[in-house]
């Protein structure tokens with residue numbers, strides 16, 4: 509074992525321990541904070557949210573946070589078993605004995621590691637839906653549908669993922685020193701293609717989409733869109749109620765395939781003017797170019813990560829530091845991809861607050877846009893209803909919020925909206 513190998517193993521262990529302990533510390537803060545505010549609705553909401561609803565949201569938050577704590581510990585144990593304790597090394601030996609070290613063997617290695625991590629996640633997913641969501645009355649999904657989704661998702665991952673993986677492995681071995689640049693271009697092209705085909709080909713595999721029929725609402729939305737200079741291909745209602753009682757609305761696709769999708773659960777709960785306000789908020793994200801900026805940042809990060817991988821594949825300490833002996837004669841591309849995929853989230857965890865900060869800033873901007881186009885009070889009312897229905901806690905821990913929350917807490921958004929109203 510060289511010094512570099514030992515150093516990298518140490519860095520990895522330190523990062524992993526830091527990630528797990530930070531996650532647990534934040535989660536326990538959140539649980540304590542929510543429990544401490546269990547018996548009183550925050551003053552701002554005392555007129556709109558009943559105590560029972562507030563307490564239900566608190567219990568729901570605590571249970572979900574507890575599950576995340578168990579999940580993060582489990583994933584860390586599996587990660588150590590796969591890397592430092594030799595799991596990937598054993599898999600690699602077994603698979604290369606069986607299928608060789610060509611493309612087939614490498615794809616089998618990547619697939620088996622993805623299968624292992626997915627199987628570890630599966631019980632948590634199941635508990636989330638059929639224990640927690642069920643207990644709080646949010647789950648609308650049958651166990652049958654859960655497994656059908658799982659099968660469809662797996663088939664889709666194989667059909668799309670296998671050719672993409674093969675192309676990546678081929679580029680890694682054949683495209684020379686700048687393979688990572690070519691791979692990045694392929695990935696960007698793939699992402700753009702996925703955005704085009706997702707709304708029309710993929711989303712309908714999981715949900716039914718029907719054109720929005722409510723004429724009054726269509727007129728209202730068409731008016732908002734022409735007022736704000738926005739074009740979309742269509743307004744659709746999605747049967748979100750097949751899986752969950754949570755409500756939502758979103759935009760999907762881009763260019764000429766852009767469409768607006770409302771969950772049926774959202775339409776059932778909000779008034780016409782409130783739906784218009786929620787949509788104006790979503791339009792605000794487009795008007796302020798949040799979607800485009802996010803895409804550019806994502807592409808930039810993936811280029812940097814691929815360049816990093818381009819360097820790591822050539823070092824020995826990257827493999828050995830993670831418990832694997834690279835082959836001296838055959839391609840190690842599959843191995844490198846697997847190890848990178850496993851350990852990257854550990855290091856990326858520490859930039860989570862940066863993402864949350866940017867996202868919250870964007871949410872305020874979208875709210876401000878909505879407030880300029882519709883009555884801010886409508887968005888406030890819609891938010892209160894959505895928070896109550898989704899049982900989002902109204903009293904989250906401030907540090908937990910700053911680290912993870914992609915949306916500012918309800919109280920802050922409502923404060924700002926009321927300032928716009930005044």
Ligand SMILES: [Zn+2]
Pocket residue numbers: 789790793871874
């Ligand atoms: Zn938003």
